[in-house]
Amino acid sequence: MDRTDVGALVQSAADGDAGAWKALVEGLGPLVWSVVRAHGLSDADAHEVYQTAWFRFAQHLGRLREPEKAGSWLASTARHECLKVFRASRRWTPTDDPQVLDRVSEDRTPEESVLDSEEAAAQSERVRRLWQEFEALGERCRQLLRVLIASPQPSYQEVSAALGIAVGSIGPTRQRCLRRLRARLESRGAV
Amino acid sequence: MNERGTHDDGGFEESPLEEELRRAAAILDPVPAELSRLAVEAFALHDLDARLAELTFDSLIDGIPVRGESDPPRMLTFHAGEVSLDVEVSAQGLIGQVLPPQPARIEVLSGPGTARPLAADDLGRFTADVAPAGPFALRLRAGGEVVVTEWLRA
Numbered sequence: 001m002d003r004t005d006v007g008a009l010v011q012s013a014a015d016g017d018a019g020a021w022k023a024l025v026e027g028l029g030p031l032v033w034s035v036v037r038a039h040g041l042s043d044a045d046a047h048e049v050y051q052t053a054w055f056r057f058a059q060h061l062g063r064l065r066e067p068e069k070a071g072s073w074l075a076s077t078a079r080h081e082c083l084k085v086f087r088a089s090r091r092w093t094p095t096d097d098p099q100v101l102d103r104v105s106e107d108r109t110p111e112e113s114v115l116d117s118e119e120a121a122a123q124s125e126r127v128r129r130l131w132q133e134f135e136a137l138g139e140r141c142r143q144l145l146r147v148l149i150a151s152p153q154p155s156y157q158e159v160s161a162a163l164g165i166a167v168g169s170i171g172p173t174r175q176r177c178l179r180r181l182r183a184r185l186e187s188r189g190a191v
Numbered sequence: 192m193n194e195r196g197t198h199d200d201g202g203f204e205e206s207p208l209e210e211e212l213r214r215a216a217a218i219l220d221p222v223p224a225e226l227s228r229l230a231v232e233a234f235a236l237h238d239l240d241a242r243l244a245e246l247t248f249d250s251l252i253d254g255i256p257v258r259g260e261s262d263p264p265r266m267l268t269f270h271a272g273e274v275s276l277d278v279e280v281s282a283q284g285l286i287g288q289v290l291p292p293q294p295a296r297i298e299v300l301s302g303p304g305t306a307r308p309l310a311a312d313d314l315g316r317f318t319a320d321v322a323p324a325g326p327f328a329l330r331l332r333a334g335g336e337v338v339v340t341e342w343l344r345a
Contacts, residue, residue, distance in 0.1 A: 051230070055236055059342060088265075
């Protein structure tokens with residue numbers, strides 16, 4: 001989905017077009033998911049926050065002041081729900097629990113199954129190593145990059161809404177974090 | 192500070208490493224299929240006939256922590272025009288009150304197509320023995336009007 005279509009899709013969905021809604025879910029779902037993953041919620045919390053963001057978006061469809069900024073609206077809504085999870089201390093789950101982050105092999109997606117085939121073994125290994133190094137980055141870098149690598153790539157406004165950081169700080173931090181990741185990979189001979 | 196890599200706000204150029212990371216995320220940490228399905232179904236929650244009651248107070252955000260209470264109830268207030276709804280959610284369940292006091296039919300929603308009626312008295316006071324788990328909203332029918340609260344997570 002092209003981000004320039006978002007405003008028109010929101011308008012169509014508000015007028016009752018289920019196809020437009022589906023296109024929004026496909027185009028912005030990965031962004032919303034990246035926000036909950038960036039905040040390091042447990043799987044259960046992540047699932048609930050993701051749903052809450054979409055349920056609320058459905059309620060507000062026809063009421064958005066700036067429909068073309070629906071991505072930012074969703075990202076910001078997801079972020080606030082993530083912060084509420086942290087506030088409710090009884091639900092607190094540690095963000096850096098390696099058990100939580102090391103969840104790669106549990107539910108195999110079809111793509112992963114493809115990766116498991118022998119021909120793809122080498123590529124699979126590379127992807128896994130890259131992901132491992134990414135997850136070993138400091139929290140700030142991991143957060144920022146996780147949102148930046150949503151598909152399709154989010155705008156800086158959306159990243160700003162997702163993480164509550166200034167648009168102007170995104171570019172420099174992003175460069176620094178990528179340099180760090182590259183250095184980690186190089187030191188392990190993975191590039 | 193910005194190098195040539197960033198243009199104004201629509202997007203930015205990618206490094207090959209970032210592009211590779213994007214592919215890795217799509218493979219290793221995609222949106223779970225179940226969640227995509229639920230988000231598509233959430234279109235049913237787009238209800239033009241209902242008035243939206245906005246969350247105006249949430250003790251999780253606006254409240255002052257109470258010393259000595261390790262698991263205080265969550266206090267919520269919603270407003271839709273003249274009607275407001277006070278709700279208290281705890282491990283024991285949910286209690287609430289429609290204001291101004293009036294007879295009302297109240298349901299708890301927990302997703303598209305799920306509505307569970309709550310016991311309410313003539314003054315619009317309502318209770319539920321079970322606390323909502325996960326996303327929920329309340330739907331209120333009073334005086335010929337339907338009001339739905341903003342979705343939130345219990």
